[in-house]
Structures are given as C-alpha cells and as structure tokens.
Amino acid sequence: MKPLLANRxxxxxxxxxxxxxxxxxxxxxxxxxxxxxxxxxxxxxxVETGIRRFEQLVADADRNHIWKRLADLEQRYQLQCPRCGxxxxxxxxxxxxxxxxxxxxxxxxxxxxxxxxxxPGKAA
Numbered sequence: 001m002k003p004l005l006a007n008r009x010x011x012x013x014x015x016x017x018x019x020x021x022x023x024x025x026x027x028x029x030x031x032x033x034x035x036x037x038x039x040x041x042x043x044x045x046x047v048e049t050g051i052r053r054f055e056q057l058v059a060d061a062d063r064n065h066i067w068k069r070l071a072d073l074e075q076r077y078q079l080q081c082p083r084c085g086x087x088x089x090x091x092x093x094x095x096x097x098x099x100x101x102x103x104x105x106x107x108x109x110x111x112x113x114x115x116x117x118x119x120p121g122k123a124a
Contacts, residue, residue, distance in 0.1 A: 012067075013058050017041050019070055024058055032058070081109035083116030 012021035015036035022034045032054055033044040045054045061067070077090045086109060088094070094107040096117050106117040 011058050013054075013061060014066070014070060015039055015041055016043070019074070021067060079107055079118035081111070081114060081116040081118055084109060084111055084114045086111055086114070088118075 011024040013024050013034055014020065015022050015034070017039040018036060020036065020038075022036050024032050024034050026032055027044070031045060031051060033042070035042050045051050078087055079090060080087050088107075088110050090107055094110060096105045096108050097103060098105050104120060106119045109116040109118065
C-alpha cells in the first residue's frame with residue numbers, strides 16, 4: 001500500500017490483483033485507465049456509465065480511507081515466510097496444525113520447495 005502517494009495529489013486506485021495503489025491516468029480521449037507493471041494488469045474504462053462509476057470509486061477511495069483499510073487488511077491477513085521471505089495472503093489451505101492436539105501452529109509457505117511456517121501474529 002502506498003498511502004503517502006495519495007498525499008501528493010495523485011489519483012490512485014488499487015490494482016485488482018496485488019492491491020497496490022496505482023496512478024489513474026487519462027487517455028488522449030479523456031478516458032481513465034491504470035497500469036500495474038509488476039502484475040501486468042491494464043485496466044481501461046471505455047463507456048460513459050463505467051467512467052462515471054469509476055470516477056466515483058476513485059474519489060471515494062480517499063474519502064473513505066481505503067488506503068488505511070487496505071493497509072490494515074494487509075497487516076492482518078498477509079504473512080511473510082521466515083525461511084524464504086515470500087509474502088503471502090492467508091488461506092485455509094495453508095493452515096498448519098499440530099498432529100498432537102490440532103492447535104494452530106501457523107501457515108505453510110505457498111512455495112512448494114520452501115517448507116517454512118509463518119506464525120500467527122507476525123504479519124509482513
């Protein structure tokens with residue numbers, strides 16, 4: 001999350017894949033779009049109804065503190081593997097429990113070769 005960029009007057013909107021704030025740009029014809037280079041996502045809004053709705057979402061992002069809310073979600077639900085350093089979102093498939101009593105031990109790193117276990121409460 002890049003909440004500091006919002007303070008510099010840039011219009012930002014989160015990438016639908018990674019959630020990082022990306023600058024909303026305008027085409028030569030005045031239509032909004034955004035590009036997330038790390039994810040390879042390009043989003044172009046082409047029709048008037050969609051443009052109006054998208055502009056409302058962009059305006060509401062700052063008003064409704066979406067950047068703080070996304071940062072809070074990341075802090076709660078994204079962990080970092082202590083072995084390989086990869087950041088990952090929590091899912092039920094990654095839960096690692098104790099075979100002795102079934103208590104939660106942590107979350108397995110999604111990298112098949114890694115084998116690291118991220119402990120709850122140690123967010124990325």
